[in-house]
Amino acid sequence: MAGLELLSEQGFRLDGRRAGELRQLRARMGVFAQADGSAYLEQGNTKALAVVYGPHELRGSRGKAPHAQALVNCQYSMATFSTAERKRRPHGDRASAEMSLHLKQTFEAALLTRLFPRSQIDIYVQILQADGGNYCAAVNAATLALLDAGIPMRDYVCACSAGFLEDTALADLNYVEEAAGGPQLALALLPQAQHIALLELNARLHQDHLPRVLDAATQACRHLHALLDRVVREHLRDAAALLGK
Amino acid sequence: MAPARYCVPGERLCSLEEGTPGSGTYTHHGFIFASLAGCFMKKSENGMLPVVSVMRDVDSQLLPDVGATVTCKVCSINSRFAKVHILYVGSTPLKSPFRGTIRREDIRATEKDKVEVYKSFRPGDIVLAKVISLGDVQSNYLLTTAENELGVVVAHSEADVRMVPISWCEMQCPSTHAKELRKVARVQPEFLQT
Numbered sequence: 001m002a003g004l005e006l007l008s009e010q011g012f013r014l015d016g017r018r019a020g021e022l023r024q025l026r027a028r029m030g031v032f033a034q035a036d037g038s039a040y041l042e043q044g045n046t047k048a049l050a051v052v053y054g055p056h057e058l059r060g061s062r063g064k065a066p067h068a069q070a071l072v073n074c075q076y077s078m079a080t081f082s083t084a085e086r087k088r089r090p091h092g093d094r095a096s097a098e099m100s101l102h103l104k105q106t107f108e109a110a111l112l113t114r115l116f117p118r119s120q121i122d123i124y125v126q127i128l129q130a131d132g133g134n135y136c137a138a139v140n141a142a143t144l145a146l147l148d149a150g151i152p153m154r155d156y157v158c159a160c161s162a163g164f165l166e167d168t169a170l171a172d173l174n175y176v177e178e179a180a181g182g183p184q185l186a187l188a189l190l191p192q193a194q195h196i197a198l199l200e201l202n203a204r205l206h207q208d209h210l211p212r213v214l215d216a217a218t219q220a221c222r223h224l225h226a227l228l229d230r231v232v233r234e235h236l237r238d239a240a241a242l243l244g245k
Numbered sequence: 246m247a248p249a250r251y252c253v254p255g256e257r258l259c260s261l262e263e264g265t266p267g268s269g270t271y272t273h274h275g276f277i278f279a280s281l282a283g284c285f286m287k288k289s290e291n292g293m294l295p296v297v298s299v300m301r302d303v304d305s306q307l308l309p310d311v312g313a314t315v316t317c318k319v320c321s322i323n324s325r326f327a328k329v330h331i332l333y334v335g336s337t338p339l340k341s342p343f344r345g346t347i348r349r350e351d352i353r354a355t356e357k358d359k360v361e362v363y364k365s366f367r368p369g370d371i372v373l374a375k376v377i378s379l380g381d382v383q384s385n386y387l388l389t390t391a392e393n394e395l396g397v398v399v400a401h402s403e404a405d406v407r408m409v410p411i412s413w414c415e416m417q418c419p420s421t422h423a424k425e426l427r428k429v430a431r432v433q434p435e436f437l438q439t
Contacts, residue, residue, distance in 0.1 A: 036340070055308060056341045057385070112271060112280055118379045119308055147254065150301050152269065152280035155255030192255040193273075229253060232282050236251045240284075243302055 006177055007166050014176055015044075022160070022172045022220055025227045027141070029148045029235045037149025041141035044174060045131035050141035052149040054121035070116035074103040076138055078127040090126070099135060102198060106139055106159070106188045109197040112152040121151060132175040133161045135186050135200075140228060147232055155190035157197055158224040162187070162217035164209055169216035187217040191225040194218075252279040258297050267298025309334050309343055309376050309386055314395075317345060317388070319370045325349055327366045329374070331386060345386035347374060352428055354391040364414075365390075365428035371399035373430050396430035 007013055017023070023044030032038040037052035058065050065071045076099040077091030091100075107123060123145070125138040139159035146153060162185045163170045163177055170177060178184060183205035188198040205213065252258065256279045258270065266272050267288075269281040279285075281299045289295035309315050309331055316333035326349060330342040352360045366372065373395050374388035390396045393413070402408050402418030402425060410429045411417045417424050 057343045116308055118385075147282045150281055150283075152271070153254045154271065154273075154278070154280065156253070190255065192257075232253050233251055236282060239302055240249065 004176070004180070006180055007168060007170070011168075013170065015174060017172075019168045020171045020216055020219060022223055022227075023174065025224065027144055027228065027231045029144050029231065030239075035145075035149075037145045037147070037151070039141050039144030039148055041137055041144060043133060043137045043140070043172070045129055046133055046137045046174075047128040048125060048134075048137040048141040049128055050123065050125045050138070050145040052121065052123050052142070052145040052151065054149070055116040055119040055151070056122075058118060058120050065118070065120075066113075068117050069113035070111070070118075071120045072104050072108050072111060072113060072123065073120055074100045074107065074123045074125070074142075076100045076103055076125050076127075078130060078134070082127050082130045099138070102135060102200070103138060103142065106157055106198045107142065107146070109195070110143075110153045110155060110157045110190060111146070112154065115152055130175065132173050132178045133186075136160050136172075136188075139188050140224065144228065144231065148235075155192050155195075156225055156228055157188050158191050158221040158228065159186065159188040159198075160217050160220035160224055161185060162213050162220065164205055164213050169209075169213045171216045171220035183213070185213050185217055187214070187221060189218060189221040189225075191222055250285040251283070252285045252299055253282045254278075254280050258285065258299075264295045264297035265293075267296040269299030269301070270297060307334050307337050307339065309339075309345075311376050311378065313376050315345070315374055315376060315388065316398075317372050317374055319366045319368050319372060321368055322362050322366055324362060327362055329372060329388065331388075343386060345374070345376075345388045346380075346384055347372070347388045347390060351377065351387070351389040351391055353396075364426040366397065367400065367425075367427070369401060370397045370427070372397050373432075390428055390430070393431045394433060396428040398430050398432055400425070400427055 027041040029039045031040045035051040039050050041048050076096045080087045123142050127134050136159040143157045161173050163173045164183050183203040186200045258277045261275050266277045270277050271280050277297050279299045283299045283301040286298045286300050287295045315331045317329035317331045319329050321328045327347045329345045331345050350357045352365045374390050377389045378387040400408050404421050406418050406420045408416035408418050413429050415424050416427045
């Protein structure tokens, strides 16, 4: 690594974290009244907003719709001001189309779509500030929004990225670490059953190192699960207190 | 009352031997898991296995199911079918309306070949119907009114006055005394508000 030292000799990363440490997570559920479910989530400097509508009547072409289960429609977009260089279009480009597809696959694995035949569930995620781990923040925010909407799902979906650098597996990469070009693994996990909803690796990584990176990501997902769980339970308690029960 | 126990999706509630799965739960490998975030409920009825369910403060969206009685509003008619908006399933209002179709042959049970749509429904009528199918690729919910209890409940005459039913196929306007043809529902007395 020229110039930038991503991992110091003492084992600290650029932002002062240890190899397996997550960035600070802050989240809120129920941020919009109009949508059926919504959530706002920050993972370090990555900020994501997710809203969920549905299940409602199928819209658009019916030809593509699955017959016995709900259609999960995802749209990922990035605010024009989310990156260092202003973006031209917030969604519709190749990268966000791919991300939308990944989100769709992830949530089709987690939602109990068979309960809602011939209907549609919309998940819209917007990244307000991008600082690495956009997919992961989008998944985590969407999970909270789905919980808020009360759409039945098998388990939480927790997503976290992991990288590999100087023989160490790093969890929850930030933008600088992502941009350095090392291998990067994104994992979406159903933590209690330990089912993998989505796994993506976007550079070459030696097979021998894969278990370690995967382990780091799994561990990070477990931590995230505990954090999200706390947010959800707090939200439930607050909601019950507001209703005076 | 003991403080409510909250559960979250993926949380294992109990084994299938200890209870039967209710709403907001699913079963996997002989155990009952929560599928919603909400309050844990366990209700037992006289010696039966208790029903385990997860309740939310706000009811989540309900969908019209096959066999459900729905309340809908007629939005357009033609000689083959009437298009309706489904507004209620049973007695619960839907957050967003669903579109449905009542085909000519599903309007009444007898003399199906003599049915004419415009003699049964008019746009704006409130109709009780039953879901017979979720529809296929081209169509949406298929409904039927081929029962005595199903059909038009509320209709307005040309003078825009709410009409009173006088037989199973006629309604009369109280101000002009004009009769109009409808497929009238025989509303069960327990549902009538006096």
